[in-house]
Amino acid sequence: MAVKVGILGYGNLGRGVEAAVTRAEDLELVAVYSRRDPASVKTVTGVPVKSASLLEGGAEDLDVLILCGGSATDLPEMTPKYAALYNVVDSFDTHARIPEHFAAVDEAAKKAGKVGLISCGWDPGLFSLSRLYAHSVLPGGKDYTFWGRGVSQGHSDAIRRIEGVEDARQYTVPVPEALEKVRAGENPELTTRQKHTRECYVVAKEGADKARIEEEIKTMPNYFADYDTTVHFISAQELKEQHAGLPHGGSVIYSGETGTEGKKHVIEYRLQLDSNPEFTGSVLTAYARAVARLSREGGAGAKTVFDIAPAYLSPVSGEELRAHFL
């Protein structure tokens, strides 16, 4: 019997999950839940849109609810709330607040006998797994995470908030020399500036002061001040034609030693993604399958990708996994 999945929130990530659930033969997408007027939301696959208020009281017939809200304000409230009613999966990525988020979800989910998997996606998520496996196999080594080349939505939004900016797209780009040193196992000390550069494509409003906009971008604390940033002013047409996608990716590179002679080993996990939200949605979907199975077996409480045996992500039987993937 298919695992019944619901999606709460229908932005880029919600659509990414919709696409992934639709491709998974053992999952059934029951509905998209929205806080907007359902009549105003049209799904890509035609799956029904329902009011989020229907989720109250746990009345909906769902095996897992995938929460596609933002980490800043949505998920800290949403995930504990819905983990008391449904098995849930979220992509909470505010690193410093993971411990308190985990604790809140754990309490709610345990009381309700539900499973709440948090901080899923590719980073946190698959990249975290790569760090954990590497540190466990080669203790005492060093991990590096490089992001890009890819669009950072947070940085693009930050540029859009500057006066005189109509639209913008920001690419995070790893510094090739840094990547090369890390891949060679040199374990360099790298500053923020030495690891990534930032490329901005900006559409200025008519008559806006471009020099001032460029200066504001390059000196913006946290977002750009610590990086070598380049700013390109382009037309709205060019932005639409050349920068419509949301590609992303990156690498976790770990190097460590073994033995008395200190033999070196380098482990790299690399992603190259045409669509960040569709890939992230695919990861959430695989973990939704795992959460449903864990729940059927009586599991409860908050979990992360670290707690899930890999076989739980697959619809394939243990026999077939051993025969074809081992």
Added chain:
Amino acid sequence: MAVKVGILGYGNLGRGVEAAVTRAEDLELVAVYSRRDPASVKTVTGVPVKSASLLEGGAEDLDVLILCGGSATDLPEMTPKYAALYNVVDSFDTHARIPEHFAAVDEAAKKAGKVGLISCGWDPGLFSLSRLYAHSVLPGGKDYTFWGRGVSQGHSDAIRRIEGVEDARQYTVPVPEALEKVRAGENPELTTRQKHTRECYVVAKEGADKARIEEEIKTMPNYFADYDTTVHFISAQELKEQHAGLPHGGSVIYSGETGTEGKKHVIEYRLQLDSNPEFTGSVLTAYARAVARLSREGGAGAKTVFDIAPAYLSPVSGEELRAHFL
């Protein structure tokens, strides 16, 4: 309290495990067990060597026994035998026989209430995990495994069995153009010959017919006939100086699509290893920790890397893992 580990078999892999257990603060290497006369075996770290016969009847005080025998003849007998007495980990890598090996270990381990983890290492092992995660996240894609550049001990041995050969080292080398196409997400159809080449460094005995040796290597069925093979004759001195190590590595590359437009995604897991046996030993050691924990929790039966939640590999607590690796 430290997890008590024993090693059965003291070849390259046994020494690799010894090195890894010694570096792990939460593990204690109790003894190396050997079928040879213990007095004739000297360990790198000075850990005691005992006769393998002491393992009979389950009398040794071990939390996990790591089996460092060969897949051809040792492990098919060893692993079920010792899984009836101890928690065990092996590196069984004869792909076609994994199902029957799993069944035999499962029966023995379940009867005894022990855990037997089979087919651990990097391939099968970490590479298998990479295949499973990728297929689960992006169903319907295609995986490619490239090995090398690295020394294949099986192929080196095959050359050594040729008349007139004193010593030999064989490197498996991925074809750069094939790697490039796969990394670009082109999903090419590749023959055996198109994926890897084989480089052989051979020390001929005095007066041996080198042309005949080269011909015998290049036409050897299964090992070389399906590959573009190059043969270099070198001196024993050069072999010792240039080819003493056992480096290896490779990549699992997966590409798949999402969404209605078929957005492409490429996932690569790459290893670059100065010492194949020391890295493999490190993987077995991390899984020995997991097996000990699973056993304490009441687990029993045969397992593979697919069945082990990643957190079990680490000595670090769940809180710390979430705070530092997620």
